[in-house]
Amino acid sequence: MWTQHDNEIRRTVEAPDFLTAIRIVDEIAVEAERLNHHPDIDIRWRKLHLVLTTHDAGGLTDLDYRLAEIIDGIAAKHGA
Template structure:
């Protein structure tokens, strides 16, 4: 996977406006209506992550999920991060988050 340069990262971030860049990661917080829904969101993210062979860091705090994406093997952000970010946005939206 090729690392993205700063201009590519800015361009791709425009397509996933809920995400923000922090160094070599992009991050987003999702708030679900309740704890069981938050766990369903995590389950669906896990399925997509497995399909893409690209896995986010997820911190679960009751109904709030803190998500971080980076491509560890490449040492920074790649297109895979933005592909999964867009899919996470779809999952979150489907569950009211």
Template sequence: MDPLDDSAVTRKMNDVPEWWLEGHEICRVIEARDFPTAIRIVDEIAVEAEKLNHHPDIDIRWRKLSFALTTHDAGGLTELDFTLAARIDEIAASHA
């Protein structure tokens, strides 16, 4: 999969407004209501990540989840990153 050019990344960022760009990654922080909910969110994301064969970097600090997405093999952001970001948003919203 080829990396997206800067203009495509800028357009795609509009589709995931909770995310921000950091270098060649898109990032988001989600705060769950409690630790067990945070773990359930991560479990659901893990299932989606396996389906897509695309795995986010995740940092879990109590109920605060930090995500970073990039396509290492492509050396930057691809459609896959934005697909997974949108799915992460849906999962997070289902636990709000």
């Protein structure tokens, strides 16, 4: 579940294990490159803390919500 804090949205994803967490990050990286929009990702064992904002625009844009939806799909696919 994404939550908004000021000009960003955040979500913590808990993967089944560390290797799955890394696979999720890898898939997010591929999509982020495709969109040229990159989240902040903090990896803590099997928990991924994700933050999205559009720095150029000084806040949230449709691109943030689009990438958030993609991330939700990736996480769900991996049981997170």
